[in-house]
Amino acid sequence: MRFRFISGHVALDLAGTVGHRHAEDRYDLLTDPEALARWALEAGLVDTAPPAEARDLAATVALREAIYRLVMASIQREPADPGDVELVNAAAENAPVAVTLRGPGELVRTGDLRAVRATVARAAIELLGGPARGQLKRCGASPCSRLYLDASRRGSRRWCDMRECGNRAKAAAYRRRHATA
């Protein structure tokens, strides 16, 4: 399965590397350190795949799960787990990915996976601590569990992705209506 970047925010896309979180067919796309390096590259966080070790994977998965729980707590208006807050703050203390201008139109992003985590953690802090928090949503199509930012003017978006989840939810609603009719 390929990585998808449809959540409208890098921290939410990281959380989205686990799919169908609460279903039996839950899957995790960060299967090994190389997959993590590829994710960082495809997310546009760095321009060359950084070296990846098992401990990078473990640290990134821990950050990912903390972000997921913090976002869910925010959506459900529940108190955040202090351990999750601490973990995200600690990850954000490190130096983020460096951006260098080589000339007009030539921006280079360099950093290791620790820097990648710092960049994601900083973005997560801006998200959870700022006004965009009000746009956080979880996809309404079962079994999808994807988090996304609803930037629609009326805040009426219900699915992470119209083509897949939106159509699936509409088809399921149609079947339900006709099964009871």
Ligand SMILES: [Zn+2]
């Ligand atoms: Zn979805």
